[in-house]
Amino acid sequence: MKIQKLAFLIVFASSSAFANNNVTLNKVTLFLQGAELQGQSTVSLTKGENEILLTGIANGVKANSINVGFGNDANVKVLSTLFNDNYIDDSEESQEIQSLLEELQKLQEKHDTVEIELKAVSEQVTLLQGNRLDLLVKGANDDLNGMQSALDFIKTNLVTVLNEQNKLQKQLDEIDEQILQCQDKIDKQKASAKNTTNAITVKVYSNKDITLPVTLSYVTNKAGWAPIYDVRVADINSPLQLAYKADIYQNTGLDWQNVDFSLSTSNPSEGVIAPDLVPWYIDIYTQKGGLLKNDGNMSAKKLTVALEDADVYIDDNNDNALTNTSDINTRFEVKLPYTIKSNSNNNILTLQNKEVEAKYHYIAIPKLDSSVYLQAQIVDWDRLNLLPGKSTVFFNGNYIGESFITTKDLKETLDISLGKDKNIFIARNRNVNETSKPSLFGNDISQKYAYTIDVKNAKTLPIDIVVYDQLPIIVNKSVSLDDARYDGATYNKETGELIWEFKLNPSENKNLNLSFKLTYPKDKVNDIIGL
Structure with a gap:
């Protein structure tokens, strides 16, 4: 079996050790709660069974949403996928370990230099000692003065080189101790700070040796968005300006760098099966018997929705996203590549800017409040693809306050509060x-x-x-x-x-x-x- 370790990054990050594996992100689809990430890489497979390790996966992956594909190539079949959220990745050292390794290298270089100096001094000591002494005094022709001069020469130089040898040996011992301490720190760091990450193991069977692209998609629960609005009104005789925005958060652990980006009003965390009604009992409470209990189990039936084949797209030059209403939910396709850093909140993206015809009137409930409120009524509000969300209100260029747009209670008009009028x-x-x-x-x-x-x-x-x-x-x-x-x-x-x-x-x-x-x-x- 052949094992390939592929750095499968869903975003490009220049500081990442996996950035040289030619992996690109295809698309991010952001739901109200959750996001689908899609990416691609190139793999080389041998004939037979292969095991591919995809690393650099986002946090919060729903294992049953993992989808691996090899295009339309019938020579490769996916046998299984396994998600591991505690994979130990040794390919990327921490910054602290890198610093210790650099320090260790410098100590080793210093050790080598001192060791060479010590060998040279030791050679001098050897030259001045032992059997080489007769060679130094042979030329003195048994002259006592000449021998004395030779002995003085040896003494003076031997003392010097012995002191130098002792000094260098102490330096070498100190460097050896520093190397041992540095190595011990590195070992402890590696033992206590193993780099765990998310990984997906894919088993495939290939009919032949082949190099081809592999695509991966999965859903993570560490991202989402909420609709927010800017409501601007110049005066009660002018149309209402409505800015539809998305407040995005993403804590997937991966940066989304220049990705093809879309937002969906779908919420995968909600159930897709409609419930069944069970009998509704009414009883009279008694101290002895209490209330009638319903022991029946709740059942459910599947909901089948038939969609028309026609696609409806809304394109406005003032919008930053193309609106697709052909599905059960609305999808906003962002026109330009988008970047969102990991662990970031309050990323505000403007989706649409609409000029909306509205009827303005004032409302008052003096029994409860002595204020009079300006209200805008929008008739064709269902064509705006609105979701319930907070709104920031501006009137005549001034900030008025915050309100809330809700579409839960179906009415002929959508009523938007524009604040109090003190006149x-x-x-x-x-x-x-x-x-x-x-x-x-x-x-x-x-x-x-x-x-x-x-x-x-x-x-x-x-x-x-x-x-x-x-x-x-x-x-x-x-x-x-x-x-x-x-x-x-x-x-x-x-x-x-x-x-x-x-x-x-x-x-x-x-x-x-x-x-x-x-x-x-x-x-x-x-x-x-x-x-």
């Missing part, structure tokens, strides 16, 4: 002239409640405004609601909601009146809830 005033006060004190009639108590809502437009433009209030909903039949008056408001009997819709000219005031009478048994006066 419109509203107040809800009790009308003391119409409000009565509790009155006793037989066994019942009656009381009239009356309120006045005052609205003033201090702007220089006419406005459309909607004011909300409510009448109480009577639950117990022993309580009655009578004589309700609400000055032309629309009344919803099921919810008790009152809605006034009207136009208010510049500097115009309007008064809205609301009143009703409640009657309830006098012996239940302390049991009434809601007053």
Whole structure:
């Protein structure tokens, strides 16, 4: 069996030890939770069974999403794939170990230099000692003066070289000790800091010796994106400018460098099977029996979705992404190669800039809040491919605040709040002239409640405004609601909601009146809830 170690980097990184293996990233598809990474390399296979080790894999890989392919080449078959998130990679030394290795090399070079110097001095010592002494004094012709001079020469030089020899030997011993200490540090570093990484082992069978490209794709849960929006309005007579953005995070452990990039509104972490309904039981609680329990098991049935063959693409020169709505989910194809570093958050990518026709009106709920809010209503909002997300609101070039766009509750219009308008005033006060004190009639108590809502437009433009209030909903039949008056408001009997819709000219005031009478048994006066 042939084992090949391929540095399979999903991004190019100049500092990586795997960067010389000619591996390129094909595509990143980013989901709301998760991302699919696709890459390619070239391998050489021998005839028979081969085992390929792909390293440099992202963190958080879903093992069942791994897909390895060799194109349309029928000579190679994939037998199995195995994901290992604790593979020990010895091909890349840590920076600290590299520094120690460089220090060790310098010590070894110093050791060699001192050792050569020591050998030379030792040779001098040998020359001055032993059997070579007779050669030095033979020329003295048995002259005592000449012999004395020779002895003085030997003594002086021998002392010098012996001191030099001793000095060099101590230096050599010190260097040897430093080498041992440095080697010990390297061994400890390698033992305690083994470089573990993610790897995928692929077993394949090849009909012949062949060199060909291999492609790899898998899904990681360490990346995702969330929709955010910029809402800009110049004035209430201008279209709304909507910037659709993606807030991207990726903690895969790999840098995505100049990749083909797309974002999908799909969420692979969610289930794909529709649930089944089970019987719904209603029982009466008793201290003895408790509540009826449902012991049935929840079952599920598969959901089959039929799609039309036609593809719909939306291309706008102001957009940075091409929108594809041909699938179950919307996909944004980023037009230019994109780079996102690992372990980074708040990478903001603008997907679309749209000019949207909107109807503007003001809303107020004075029972709860004395402020008046500007609201934009968008009719064809379903064509904008929006998802629920935070929005930043700008009006007349000024930052107003943050809001939230939601599409969960299906309505004819998408309502976007644009903040408070301090030039419109509203107040809800009790009308003391119409409000009565509790009155006793037989066994019942009656009381009239009356309120006045005052609205003033201090702007220089006419406005459309909607004011909300409510009448109480009577639950117990022993309580009655009578004589309700609400000055032309629309009344919803099921919810008790009152809605006034009207136009208010510049500097115009309007008064809205609301009143009703409640009657309830006098012996239940302390049991009434809601007053």
